[in-house]
Amino acid sequence: MSTGTAPVISCKNAWKIFGADPKGYLKTLSEGRSFEEIRADGYIAGVRDVSLDVHKGEMLVIMGLSGSGKSTLVRCFSRLHEITGGTIEVEGTDIGSLPERELIELRRSKMGMVFQSFGLLPHRTVLENVAFPLEMRGQDKHARRDRAMEVIKLVGLEGREEYFPRELSGGQQQRVGIARSLAIEPDIWFLDEPFSALDPLIRREMQDEFLRLQEMLGKTIVFITHDFDEALRLADRIAIMKDGAVEQCDTPDQIVLNPATEYVRKFTEDIDKARVVHARVLVEAGATAEGLAIDGAASVHDMAKMLITDPRDAFPVTENGVALGAMPKAKALDVLLDQR
Amino acid sequence: MSAADQQSLPSAPPAFGIDRPKAALICFAVAIALTIAQYTGLLPAFLHRLPESLIPPFADWLDVIFEFVKEDLGLLAFTRFLTEGLEWVLDVTGNLLFGRRRWPYLGPIPWSAIAAAVAVLGYWLGGWRMALLAGGTFLWTALVGQWEIAMQTMSVLVVAAPMAFVIGLSLGITAWKYPAFENAIKPILAVLQTLPFFTYLLPAVIFFKVGPTAGAVATVVYAIPPMILMTILGLQKVSPEVVEAGKMSGCTRLQMLRHVYIPSARTEILVGVNQVIMLCLAMVVLTAFIGMPGLGATLLQFMGSFRLGRSFEIGVTIVLIAVALDRMSKAWVAKQPEHFEKGTPWWQQHRYALIGLSAFVLFYVLAQFIPYLNEIGRRQSLSMGREIDGVMRTFLALDWVTAITGGLRAFLNNNVFIPFRNFLLSIPTPALILLIVAFGLWLAGRKQAMLAGLFFSLVALSGWWDRAVITLYSVLAAVILATLIGLPIAILAARNEKSARRVLLACDTAQTFPSFVYLLPAIMLFGITDIAVIFSILIFATVPLVRYTIEGLRTVPPEITEAADMAGATRLQKLLKVQIPLAFPTMAVGFNQAIMFAFFMVIIAAFIGTQDLGQELQRTLAGTNLGTNFVLGICVSLMALSFDLIIMKWASDRKRVLGLGG
Structure with a gap:
């Protein structure tokens, strides 16, 4: 993940305040004023001093309860909202200073977004909805039809392309939303609670589908959810938000093992840590161990049987053929047994 | 909150x-x-009473302003220029529909061709029933020998309605885009919606020449406000996610409007179209007062000479056209696009357009050989006007009928209306x-x-206080009577779902009738007397009252009425203690609409002969007295607005207190 190249999205001290005169208010705002205090002043802090980077090919999941500012933050990334303070750079350009023309160009060529309640145009067929972004950038009819059919196939809606959104189920409608966001082959893919409006079985199926797509496409993804299990399933890194601020931004393993704040700890309390924590994060650098090596991508849960039956005190860990060091047995057992 | x-x-x-x-x-x-x-x-x-000497000469001041705008600012030259363009379009539709001798010299189109095409359109919109309604309306019109006058009316309608739509839509979009503009036009729209139609007519005549052009202009202006309001409403309701999806798809502002906002607001915009069509029809009929030929003028003429049979037939035609236009445009609102399986040939996708076109051509050709399909003359028509006339006359001359109407008239006049009017006039x-x-x-x-x-x-x-008080008296008397009659009907109807739906349908249908038609039964029963005035207002105002009362009673949440049942309330207790209090805000809206309708109708009733503002207004139509016309119109508007402001505020406050959301 940390490939050393510049981040795709780089967000520095971003603020988004709603109210009568947000810019003026932000100037007078003193350091460390809380969400409640700001609200008492008559303003709502949608995003509060957020700094984070999204790297190429990474899936960052932003997670928080409703009203925590996660949707607002992602809308700042695509400048659907203007930020009140700070800077947001996409591939090195400050998007806040882009003129409208170039912003539209950026969205037409680089960004795709999927919405919670799909945001489909009711008067257009599936095909016309998917081809919509292509039509907007002026592609000719045949080219956009071919491309739209390609993505419709990709999301498994072949044969439904002449249907209207109201004739489709929720899951199918979201497939249309996904296909539309992929039509322009975006580099950056925003998904705003894409599966929240679906019932649990369909949600699970769509997550699998989504992982399959991501395996194939390898996009840079910002994914929003309020469902922690979903976040753990999908994320390379998770940013947990509360009252507009990011409480912690780290890998799922670290969030579970070392919650940064009390809020995060409460969030992770009920999680089956053994399924989240992987061998690679339990490695002690420099330590060595003998015998059969275990894979760094194995979760503690995967290793449970071995941890109990294998007499060794430490295990060598390798990932992709590279030796990472050794994992002490006690550390893994702690995760396995000491869950609460 | x-x-x-x-x-x-x-x-x-x-x-x-x-x-x-x-x-x-x-x-x-x-x-x-x-x-x-x-x-x-x-x-x-x-x-x-305010002494004459203290009354400022508003009319003269207004005249000076109008004169300035008309001559010095060159508005008249400008509108005369517009007139020419409009006249050209009206000549074309006039030629096609009823054969006016103007370019393109093609018409008139045979009635059977139009009726057939409309029937196919009806079938496409709403199946056999709609086809029957649409085709049947035009068939009836031709058969009773009113084709030509109906087409005179339609030739203005088909020009005015699209114009009102386009202007209303663009103003609506502008208002939605620029809130300052919206704030500026909202009060103007409120005044326009309460302004009596005579005040639309005179300026139209002065600026746009007597005849179809003035009629079209007055009609357009009259029909614009609801289109603006529905457009704003529709655009504001577009879901934010759809908007964001459009932005993320890289839409420019123009693309957003064309591909995202307007299609998404389709339903509201089409409801606006429905209202535009209905208001246009109502107004086109009323332009009879400025000499626009057509259904309205003929009706006016027959009613004036008390030929009730003929008037009745024209009334039926107007009502049929109104209902057909209303149902068809509403079916269009509800119609959702259907998809075709891949590989459907184009002729199948445009099946109905092709059938309609071929029906049109078929009858057009047939009509060249069968004259009856081309035109039905007066003598060939199946009109029963004379016979109905006779029946009506004998009926009205029957002893017991005259006894009832005469007795009712004498009683109401001597014991209710005149004392009430004199009392109102006596108040300082x-x-x-x-x-x-x-x-x-x-x-x-x-x-x-x-x-x-x-x-x-x-x-x-x-300076028109006494006239205004008489107007107010007619309105109040009619609305009070309408309440006495309408409330029991509504309460009875709301007792079960089936009758409620039936009465609501009747009310909806009655509301589509152009207001002019309401004069007919009044004149039939009471002749040209002032009881007829009150009576026509009364029926017109009862409709919204009944409608909103039923709506109000029906929307009382079922768990509340069930709670009342479980608390052991009798039917009467439930009605008085639970249903009516909860339905009251909605009923108040109906009451308000009844008053607005009454203010509208009282002006039309000037035709029968009143002594109020409407009569004075009608008198101004004969001349070029724009200033007086405006002062009178504004007086009516101001009184109506006062009631509107007070009642609507009360209703919305009350709704909020009851937590009904309003």
């Missing part, structure tokens, strides 16, 4: 140390005292204004009360 807000709502913080109910009471008491003083002869004359001007203010304070709020007081004071200053 919060509980604290709600609690503070009913009584605003008292100013001057007097709270609202108390202020209302004080106003009321002063008004009573003034009236008593008047009756005992103690009141100085200048407090009874300031006292009546104070009464209105008290009414506003009691029901609505300080702001509404002040505005209503201001509005009525302006009416007093206009």
